[in-house]
Amino acid sequence: MSECCGGLKLGQKVPMFELDTYEPTKGDFGKFRLEDQIKNKRWTILFFYPADFTFV
Amino acid sequence: MGCDIVTVSTDTQFVHLAWRNGEKELAKVQYPMASDPTGKVSRMFGVYNEDNGLDLRGTFIINPEGVLMNAELNWYNIGRNIDELLRKFKANIYVSRKTNEVCPSKWKDDGDKTLVNPGAKMVGKVHEALAG
Numbered sequence: 001m002s003e004c005c006g007g008l009k010l011g012q013k014v015p016m017f018e019l020d021t022y023e024p025t026k027g028d029f030g031k032f033r034l035e036d037q038i039k040n041k042r043w044t045i046l047f048f049y050p051a052d053f054t055f056v
Numbered sequence: 057m058g059c060d061i062v063t064v065s066t067d068t069q070f071v072h073l074a075w076r077n078g079e080k081e082l083a084k085v086q087y088p089m090a091s092d093p094t095g096k097v098s099r100m101f102g103v104y105n106e107d108n109g110l111d112l113r114g115t116f117i118i119n120p121e122g123v124l125m126n127a128e129l130n131w132y133n134i135g136r137n138i139d140e141l142l143r144k145f146k147a148n149i150y151v152s153r154k155t156n157e158v159c160p161s162k163w164k165d166d167g168d169k170t171l172v173n174p175g176a177k178m179v180g181k182v183h184e185a186l187a188g
Contacts, residue, residue, distance in 0.1 A: 007100055013122050017097050019064065019090035022072035029069050032062050032090050034122060041120040043059035045145065048103045050110040050132055052067045052075040 059145065064090040065111055066098065103129065115141060117148055160186065 008014060016035050023030045037044045067075075072089035076082050092111070098104035103114035115136055117126040125148055130136060147159040150166060157170040171178065171185055178185050 007102065008124055008127075010124055010127060012124055014118055014124050015100065016122075017100065019062075019092055019097060020069045021062070021088040021090045022069040022076065023088045024076050025086050029073075030088065032088055034118070037060060037118070038120060038122045040058070043120055043145070043148070044118040045059060045061045045141070046101070046114075046116045046118065047061060047063045047136075048098060048101065048111040048114040048116075049063060049065050050113070051065055052071050053079075 061087040062090050063087060064092055064097065066093050066095055066104075066109055067091060068093055101127075117145060119148065119152065 014034060016033070018031055018033045018035075021030045021032050022028075034044065065072075069089070069091040072091060076085055076089060092098050095104040095109065095111075098111045101114060101116060103112040105112060110132075113130040113132065113134070113136055115126075115128045116124060119125050126144055128136060128141075143164055146165060147163060150163075150170075151157060151159060154170070156173050158174055159168075159170055162168065163170060169186055171182070174185075
């Protein structure tokens with residue numbers, strides 16, 4: 001399989017995206033933008049999980 | 057080299073706030089908790105489950121140029137190992153700095169044995185290369 005992830009392939013540039021966030025360090029809502037990560041030369045680890053208030 | 061961890065589920069940011077502030081197990085969580093209720097980004101990464109609207113357990117490492125370097129995908133009932141995630145992240149940093157080296161399976165951290173300049177001379181001689 002050259003694709004393991006729906007539309008994305010390893011070694012491919014990830015399309016820009018934005019997500020609303022809750023930021024515990026600020027105690028407030030914010031936005032995560034992949035564009036900002038690239039601008040600031042930061043690595044990103046995206047950790048998807050099913051649902052809040054569950055157990056694993 | 058800086059890294060940002062961002063968690064994502066299809067819960068709204070309001071649910072994240074409630075969970076983060078109510079659940080004592082999360083008291084040390086400082087990273088942003090992102091919300092993808094329409095599943096748009098989750099679908100892009102191939103973790104969205106159309107049957108129940110919940111994301112699979114997927115972890116993706118994206119480098120500072122925006123290139124996807126790693127993907128790990130688990131079904132709901134198996135958690136991901138954080139030590140392994142850290143190992144892969146450190147390995148990514150290492151090989152991005154030392155472009156003529158690769159990190160073999162036993163590599164865990166800076167200072168562990170790597171394979172240097174893998175090429176024709178190393179073919180069939182990996183055992184010697186790791187021992188040397």
